[in-house]
Each structure stands twice: as structure tokens, then as C-alpha cells.
Amino acid sequence: MPLPIDYHMHPQAHSIKPYTPELLQPWADTARQRGLKEIAFTDHDRYYEGVDFDQIDKLREANPDVKILAGIELDNDPVSGRAGRAWVEKNWDRLDFVLGSAHYLPGDPEMFDQVTRKDEFAQRDIAADCVKYVAELNGMIDRGGIDTLSHLDLMKIHGVWHPEGGLLPHFQSLLERISREGLAIEISTAGWRKPVGEQYPHVDLIREAQRLGIPFTLASDAHSHAQLAEEYGRLSELLKQLGIREVASYEKHRRRMIPLD
Numbered sequence: 458m459p460l461p462i463d464y465h466m467h468p469q470a471h472s473i474k475p476y477t478p479e480l481l482q483p484w485a486d487t488a489r490q491r492g493l494k495e496i497a498f499t500d501h502d503r504y505y506e507g508v509d510f511d512q513i514d515k516l517r518e519a520n521p522d523v524k525i526l527a528g529i530e531l532d533n534d535p536v537s538g539r540a541g542r543a544w545v546e547k548n549w550d551r552l553d554f555v556l557g558s559a560h561y562l563p564g565d566p567e568m569f570d571q572v573t574r575k576d577e578f579a580q581r582d583i584a585a586d587c588v589k590y591v592a593e594l595n596g597m598i599d600r601g602g603i604d605t606l607s608h609l610d611l612m613k614i615h616g617v618w619h620p621e622g623g624l625l626p627h628f629q630s631l632l633e634r635i636s637r638e639g640l641a642i643e644i645s646t647a648g649w650r651k652p653v654g655e656q657y658p659h660v661d662l663i664r665e666a667q668r669l670g671i672p673f674t675l676a677s678d679a680h681s682h683a684q685l686a687e688e689y690g691r692l693s694e695l696l697k698q699l700g701i702r703e704v705a706s707y708e709k710h711r712r713r714m715i716p717l718d
């Protein structure tokens with residue numbers, strides 16, 4: 458059976474495109490074709506003006522066979538982050554699901570995960586950057602309003618960081634915090650199309666999350682409906698190898714576990 462959920466996608470991609478049936482219906486159609494039972498729209502919070510809950514309701518009425526979650530990917534953008542958070546707080550009751558992400562390091566106005574920055578990061582002390590990155594995520598958890606952390610080890614995106622002892626020591630305390638807070642993390646296929654060539658997060662982190670009882674959502678981070686459930690065959694094999702037999706499903710921020718078989 459195909460994997461049932463994709464909980465990270467961007468109908469607006471990288472600009473404000475107000476939600477309309479023309480924008481959203483192809484996502485429901487592709488979800489159905491790929492055997493997805495549930496999808497979550499999680500546009501970047503900087504494009505919240507395009508999100509229209511009434512349009513999501515209409516899409517739900519037109520597609521009763523696909524569960525469609527209203528969500529957002531809230532990040533630590535130094536410019537738009539504050540307004541994004543205020544929007545999330547204001548619309549909390551209409552949102553099903555909020556992803557928390559850090560795409561920025563302190564004092565740097567550019568996203569660190571832009572693939573054009575690979576050469577620069579090859580010269581940097583990424584372990585030191587990662588300490589700052591984890592502090593940013595901890596700050597977001599402190600402020601609340603998040604259901605699931607996305608692409609947890611995004612610092613590896615450029616494929617130039619190979620720390621001795623692996624990635625787990627850099628994320629151990631964060632994983633313990635996530636477990637204490639009762640949050641989930643996503644397993645994302647997006648890393649397979651990035652220079653690192655590996656899902657987020659690394660299997661060492663997934664195994665530790667399993668040990669800590671952290672639930673998982675599944676994600677493609679699609680920026681086009683054509684990318685929905687991308688590499689889900691490969692993801693399904695990985696989940697089998699790891700013995701992951703259930704994933705988290707959300708409705709109005711309430712989580713329940715659904716079986717994979």
C-alpha cells in the first residue's frame with residue numbers, strides 16, 4: 458500500500474499566490490493519483506496572505522476522499538518571522554498543523570540552505586553553525602505554536618559536513634527536548650534531491666527519535682504538485698528497514714497514530 462500522508466508542501470512555492478480552486482485542485486488530484494490519504498498545505502509563513510481557509514474548505518468539499526489539512530511552515534525569518542507567528546496565533550483554531558523550521562542563522566539575512574551557498578559552507582565551521590541552528594530551533598520551541606519540526610538536520614544540506622562521530626551528537630539534546638515537549642518530527646524525502654543526497658534526518662537521528670518515542674510525519678516538501686510523494690517508494694523501504702509501522706496524523710493540532718500497513 459502507498460504511504461498515506463504527505464505533510465509538507467508549498468502550493469504558493471516562492472511568492473504570494475492567493476489560494477484558488479485553480480491553484481489547489483491539482484494538488485488534490487495528484488495526491489489521489491499517488492495514493493495519498495492525507496495532505497497538509499504548509500506554505501511558508503511569509504506568504505500567509507495567500508492562504509485562504511475558505512478556499513481550503515471548498516477544496517475539502519470537492520475532494521472528500523482526500524483529507525486536506527490547513528497548515529503553515531513557520532520559520533525564523535529575521536524579517537517576516539514575527540508577523541508570521543502573529544498570524545499563526547491569530548489563526549490557530551483554523552490551522553490543523555504547524556511545521557517549525559529554521560532556515561536562517563543569527564546575523565545572516567540569507568537562508569543558509571540555499572544550494573548556491575555550498576562553496577561558502579565548505580569553508581565554514583558547520584559544527585559551530587549547527588550549535589546556532591539548534592539554538593534557533595530551541596527558541597522556536599520556547600515560543601510554542603508548533604506541532605512538528607521539519608527537516609531537522611537541514612545543516613547537512615550542502616553535503617560538505619561529515620563530522621567524526623556522525624550527526625547524532627549535534628542533535629542529541631534537541632531530540633531529547635522534542636521528546637519532552639511531545640512534538641513530532643518529519644522524515645522528508647527532500648534531502649534526496651539536494652547535494653547531500655540523503656533524507657532528513659539521518660538514520661542515526663531517526664533511530665534515536667524512535668528510542669525516545671518521538672512520532673514521525675512523512676513529507677516531500679513539494680514546491681510543485683508534481684513533486685508530491687516524491688521518492689515515497691524509497692522512503693517506504695527505509696521505514697520498513699527501520700521498523701517504523703505507524704505515522705502521526707493531525708487534525709486541529711490533535712495527533713493520532715495511523716498504521717502503515
Ligand SMILES: [Zn+2]
Nearest residue numbers: 530558607608
Ligand atoms: Zn523548510
Ligand SMILES: [Zn+2]
Nearest residue numbers: 465467530678
Ligand atoms: Zn518547506
